[in-house]
Amino acid sequence: MPLLPFSDIHNLPDPLPLLGRAVAGSSNFNSVGEDVARETLEKIIAEALSDAGVKRSAVQAICLGLSGVNHSKDQEKILGWLRSTFPSHVKLYIQNDAVAALASGTMGKLHGCVLIAGTGSISYGFTEDGREARAAGAGPVLGDWGSGYGIAAQALIAVMRAHDGRGPQTMLSSCILQSLGLSSPDELIGWTYADPSWARIAALVPVVVSCAEDGDQVADEILHNAVQELAISVKAVVQRLHLAGEGLTLILIKKF
Known part of the structure; x- marks a missing residue:
């Protein structure tokens, strides 16, 4: 502050x-x-x-x-x-x-559109005549899937799917377990629900990014989908407020 x-x-x-x-x-x-x-x-x-x-x-x-x-x-x-x-x-x-x-x-000046990508995510826009609109920003349960929480949650799901045989094997399994000091994906259940606060889950984002950079396709797909969700939220606000054009101001804020 x-x-x-x-x-x-x-x-x-x-x-x-x-x-x-x-x-x-x-x-x-x-x-x-x-x-x-x-x-x-x-x-x-x-x-x-x-x-x-x-x-x-x-x-x-x-x-x-x-x-x-x-x-x-x-x-x-x-x-x-x-x-x-x-x-x-x-x-x-x-x-x-x-x-x-x-x-x-x-x-x-409140005119243009802002995209915040952090623990949560939100796109918010204003017109010069005072109209406003938003997309996302409703918390992880209601779909902030471009957020840090959304990325990390999808990574945890991918680990459990790989462990169960419901999904492809991924570097995320060993890397997330190592970062948390756990020995088995089964232990993720207790870790996750012991304190499911948004920031605690979102803190795993750097692990997901590292795995994607090392060539893990599952991690890369999670990040690709997150970027798509962020772009969709901006597009939704811009279209609702008719902000598109050369004069559009777009502010990007990263809060990971």
């Missing part, structure tokens, strides 16, 4: 100086639960202020771009958490992280 100065919006330096910074785990309550998400946000705000040497009382506005914020009910949930911590005069702005990602590549 960056802490930026906004005391005089009419005379801001470009680029803006970074006053403080903090890093933490996931704040997506759909993945880690509301209690963990709230604790993460409170911790990271406190650490960013501390890193900047700024007291909480000096805060005038907070703008958060968060994964998992998909509609007004989600925004109200986060606003409720912040209102219990900051006084009423502090201005609060809550958006999906895709909105912040798009703005970061357009100097704040």
Whole structure:
């Protein structure tokens, strides 16, 4: 989380100086639960202020771009958490992280399309007249198959299929087991369901990439399909908003 100065919006330096910074785990309550998400946000705000040497009382506005914020009910949930911590005069702005990602590549102008490929994936677009559309970004169960979680989940499935004799043999089997310190694909069952958090599963993506680079066809197909899914999500947003043309701005964000 960056802490930026906004005391005089009419005379801001470009680029803006970074006053403080903090890093933490996931704040997506759909993945880690509301209690963990709230604790993460409170911790990271406190650490960013501390890193900047700024007291909480000096805060005038907070703008958060968060994964998992998909509609007004989600925004109200986060606003409720912040209102219990900051006084009423502090201005609060809550958006999906895709909105912040798009703005970061357009100097704040919400026009164009952004693709985020990380633990999850989402494509989000805006028109100049304020219309917006999104594709994917609904979590792994509902089809973020171009995401890190989707890639890793398909790799784990491929390992189990190879182990059962339902699918082709793959380097993913030995490489994933070695990376996790396991001796048999059967142990993947316990490992997976002991903590099926999205980020934990997605952390296997580098293993999949390494296997693909070493010529494993199964790993290569998983990555190829993931890229296709990401492209489809961008195409869906562009078509719905009629954004296609030479003037299309497309921002790409990788968060693995």
